[in-house]
Amino acid sequence: MIQLSRNYSLPEREDQIIRIKVIAVGSAGSNALDRVVLDGMDKSDLIAANTDVQSLASSVAAVKVQLGRSLTRGLGTGGDPELGFDAAQESADEIRQALAEARLIFICTGLGGGTGSGASPVIAQIAREMGALVIGFATMPFTFEGKRRTAQARDALARLHETTDAVVCFENDRMADMVAPKAGIHQAFAVADMTISQSLRSIVNLIQRPGIMRIGFDDLLAALRGGGGRCLFGYGESDSDNRAHQALAQALKNPLMDRGRMLADASRVLVQVAGGPGMTLSEVEILMRELNKHISEHTQLLFGTAVDGRMGDRLSVTLISSLPADEAEVAPRKSKAHAPPPPPPKPVIEPVAEPQIVQFVQPEAPEPEPVMEAEPAVFQREQIPPEPVVEDILPAPEAVAESQFAEAEMEPEIESAPRPTTPRIIPPKKKPLIAPKVEAENPKREKAAAAAKQEILQFEPITRGRFEKSEPTIVEGQDLDVPTFLRKNVRVK
Numbered sequence: 001m002i003q004l005s006r007n008y009s010l011p012e013r014e015d016q017i018i019r020i021k022v023i024a025v026g027s028a029g030s031n032a033l034d035r036v037v038l039d040g041m042d043k044s045d046l047i048a049a050n051t052d053v054q055s056l057a058s059s060v061a062a063v064k065v066q067l068g069r070s071l072t073r074g075l076g077t078g079g080d081p082e083l084g085f086d087a088a089q090e091s092a093d094e095i096r097q098a099l100a101e102a103r104l105i106f107i108c109t110g111l112g113g114g115t116g117s118g119a120s121p122v123i124a125q126i127a128r129e130m131g132a133l134v135i136g137f138a139t140m141p142f143t144f145e146g147k148r149r150t151a152q153a154r155d156a157l158a159r160l161h162e163t164t165d166a167v168v169c170f171e172n173d174r175m176a177d178m179v180a181p182k183a184g185i186h187q188a189f190a191v192a193d194m195t196i197s198q199s200l201r202s203i204v205n206l207i208q209r210p211g212i213m214r215i216g217f218d219d220l221l222a223a224l225r226g227g228g229g230r231c232l233f234g235y236g237e238s239d240s241d242n243r244a245h246q247a248l249a250q251a252l253k254n255p256l257m258d259r260g261r262m263l264a265d266a267s268r269v270l271v272q273v274a275g276g277p278g279m280t281l282s283e284v285e286i287l288m289r290e291l292n293k294h295i296s297e298h299t300q301l302l303f304g305t306a307v308d309g310r311m312g313d314r315l316s317v318t319l320i321s322s323l324p325a326d327e328a329e330v331a332p333r334k335s336k337a338h339a340p341p342p343p344p345p346k347p348v349i350e351p352v353a354e355p356q357i358v359q360f361v362q363p364e365a366p367e368p369e370p371v372m373e374a375e376p377a378v379f380q381r382e383q384i385p386p387e388p389v390v391e392d393i394l395p396a397p398e399a400v401a402e403s404q405f406a407e408a409e410m411e412p413e414i415e416s417a418p419r420p421t422t423p424r425i426i427p428p429k430k431k432p433l434i435a436p437k438v439e440a441e442n443p444k445r446e447k448a449a450a451a452a453k454q455e456i457l458q459f460e461p462i463t464r465g466r467f468e469k470s471e472p473t474i475v476e477g478q479d480l481d482v483p484t485f486l487r488k489n490v491r492v493k
Contacts (some may be wrong), residue, residue, distance in 0.1 A: 008269050021102040022200060023047040023127075024083075025120045026112020028139060030059045035193040036108075037061075041201050047098045050121065051087050051115050052076040063098050067091045067119055081152055084118025095126050104207070104217070105311055106200055107164070112141035112149040117156035124163035133221060135203070136160050136167040137196045143173055159411070166224040166231040166322050168199055174255040195254075202235045202318045206272050211306025215272050219302045221268040224322050232262055234319040243315040244283040248290055251317050260294035266321040269295060270302040275315040277307060284381025287317060300391045 022045070024033035030048050037046065037060050048061035053074035054066050066074070068087025077083040088095070099105060107126045109116040120136070127134045138160060141149050160167055175191045206215050224231065234257045236250030252260035263269060271291065273284050284305060295301075473480040478487055485492055 005069075013460055018104060019045075019102045019205070020104045020106070020204055021045040021047060021099060022058070022106045023049055023099065023123060024124060025049050025107060025109040026113055026116035027052065027055045028113070028116055028492065029108040030055060030061070030409055031189075032108045032110075032137070032139075032193045032196045034060050035197045036200055039197045039201060041197070041204065049088075049091075049095065049098075049119065051084065051119075065091060065094050065098055067115065077118065079149075079152075080114045081118035081156060084113075084115040085122060086118075086345040087115070088122035092122070092126060095123055099127050099130060099132070101129075102132050104131075105134050106203075107134065107136045108196060108200075109136070110139045110141075111153035111156045111160075112145065113152075116153050120156065120158040121163045123162060128163060128165075132315065133217075133224070134164045135224065136164040137199060138167060138169050139192050139196070140169060140171045140173075157337070165221075168196075168231040168233055168256065170195055171255070174489075198234050198235050202233075203320070205274075205429035206270075206304075206318055206320075209274065209306050209308060211272075211274070211304055213304045214300065214306070215270065215304035219270060219304070220320070223268050224321050232256055232266065232319070232321040232323065235316065237314055237316040239312070239314045244287040245290065247315050247317045248287050251319050252294065257319070262323065263294045263299075263319075263321065264296055266295065266299060268300045268302060268321060270304075270318075270320040272304045272306065272318045273315070274308055274311060274318075275314055276311040277309060278313060279307060279315055283315065291319075297405065 022033065022036065024030045027050065030050060033046060033048060045063065047063040047065065048056060048059040049065040049067055050056045050059075051067045051072045051074075053066060055076075056066060067084070068090050069089050071090055072083065074357075077087065107120060107124055107127070109120040111117050111120070116138075120138070124134050124136060138157060140153050140157070143150065157167070157169065170192045172188070172192055175188065175195065203220070207217055207220060233480040234251035234254040236253075238244075238246040238250065238372040240246055251257070257263065271288070273287060275283075287407070288301075288303070470481075484490070
């Protein structure tokens with residue numbers, strides 16, 4: 001259902017003009033207020049309230065209120081919300097004087113610190129007691145700023161919901177998604193300030209701008225006061241050929257709108273379409289037809305349109321609504337409720353005992369593996385040296401007279417040949433030992449070995465003695481660990 005506002009007449013007397021004031025609390029609020037001034041906002045009184053005198057002095061606001069003069073003595077709160085709360089209560093009279101005669105009060109603040117988290121709810125309560133409509137614009141800290149700061153911001157946001165008519169919450173983590181990854185960090189903070197400034201200017205223009213179908217202060221009250229929870233805001237502007245479609249798409253793209261999904265739960269939605277003299281009725285129809293796709297059939301539309309010659313070829317759309325406190329907080333509460341379930345995995349400790357048993361069984365299996373690998377190494381080791389030994393032993397009994405002593409010494413050495421622990425040595429390291437085999441194949445050396453008494457000395461290159469477990473020293477193809485008289489085949493008399 002579309003409800004058209006009937007406030008066609010413009011205020012002629014000064015006392016009929018709605019008095020709007022903007023008060024910035026803390027350093028983060030002052031930064032947002034400075035952005036509002038840079039964007040050219042007028043017809044509203046700007047106030048800065050802070051405990052830090054240096055930050056207060058750098059503000060461009062016309063009215064400045066120092067909070068907690070005797071409590072903080074011009075210094076900050078050091079991130080303590082309780083100190084900010086006490087400072088605001090101490091300066092309650094000054095706050096009332098600054099907010100006097102205002103019917104609509106905007107509170108800009110950054111939550112998570114001391115002054116913003118502690119003083120903002122106090123100022124909102126004072127403004128509400130004065131009978132004004134209070135709308136809070138609060139920024140939440142980045143996640144990387146710490147859990148304690150985030151917890152303080154959530155507590156302050158809950159108190160702000162209780163003391164204001166509506167809260168427009170800007171999460172810095174979502175604002176960062178609108179900034180390029182390689183952009184400077186100052187741009188990430190500037191996006192939140194620009195969005196706050198845009199929201200303020202849109203609401204002020206919505207109330208004070210003359211129009212064919214004018215949005216009145218009562219319409220804004222109906223859209224915001226009915227929910228009392230989370231405020232939804234979107235603003236889009238375009239001057240392209242398809243400006244109606246692009247302006248609405250830009251408004252729904254606002255992080256506060258969640259691409260228009262949150263409008264489905266709103267009971268009232270305030271819509272204002274503004275443009276230059278060239279704005280046509282068909283453009284308004286196209287825009288409203290697309291907007292109806294994102295809202296429920298039972299949603300009440302508070303519609304207004306205005307023609308402003310200063311806009312030229314531009315067309316803008318402003319969307320304002322609110323969600324009840326229950327619906328606005330259901331989603332985060334469900335996510336928190338799923339956090340405790342981690343305890344159930346604790347009883348899973350019992351099945352862990354079963355894999356432990358398997359682990360004890362597994363180490364026994366790998367033990368035979370090195371033995372299996374060592375056996376082929378033994379055959380390789382035995383096949384290489386026996387060939388020259390057999391060939392040299394045959395002529396030995398014919399040339400040697402003392403064969404009895406030779407046989408007696410050969411028997412123990414033959415037994416020690418299969419006994420060595422050489423199988424544990426990695427086979428690749430024994431490959432250089434093939435050299436003695438080449439020497440045995442030389443026919444000249446076979447004749448010299450037949451005439452010499454080399455029966456006992458032939459076994460030394462096989463066992464290698466104390467050098468058996470070390471790598472061979474090979475130089476120019478010769479094993480230096482083998483005695484020189486064996487390598488050069490010198491007879492020992």
